Amino acid sequence: MNNIVDAYLATWNCTDPEARRDLLTRHWSPQATYTDPMADVAGAEAIGAVVAGVQEQFPGFEFSLVGEPDAHHRQVRFRWGLGASGAEPLVIGFDVVTVDADGRIATVAGFLDRVPA
Template identity: 55%
Template sequence: MNDIVTRYLDTWNATDESALTDLLATHWADDCVYVDPLAEVQGREAVAATIQAVRAQFPGFVFTAVGDVDTHHQQARFQWGLGPAGEEPIIIGFDVVVLDDDQRIRDVRGFLDKVPA
């Protein structure tokens, strides 16, 4: 599951459209769902659009793992940070990722723990 979380963060960090498309095709289910306080989308194309919007809003920022990954069955929960590369995260969130039978990301539920004023 640590590898899944790494691939998940790689997807959010993809700045090249081709790399993003490849990561989504390889590691996300066709009918994936992504829900957080700011978005509720279904399907790889909608997830890609959401990621691209976040990347545009926070250019040069990177997503990093914060703490350990907690897993059971086909799901993982973990904290992530978003901020300038090599610096403390400005935003911290918490996601739960559920996999399908092919070990691809099927469902993500995200929460924002720390957001600047």
């Protein structure tokens, strides 16, 4: 499941819209859903728009893995950080990702643990 976490973070870190669309096509189910305290969307176009919005809000920041993923069956939970490369993350969150029968991201339930004021 580490490859799913890698693909997930790569999607969030991809600033090129065409390359991000390719990541969404290759690693996410066409019916994928993404839900966190600030968004509740479905499908590649909507998920891509959420990613672009976060990148616009935090220009130059990167998502990184915080700790080790914990996986069983078709789900994985992990913590991530968002901040300048090599610096302490400004935002820290916790996501649970499930995959479909083809091993693509099907659902994401996201939680925000630390958010700047």
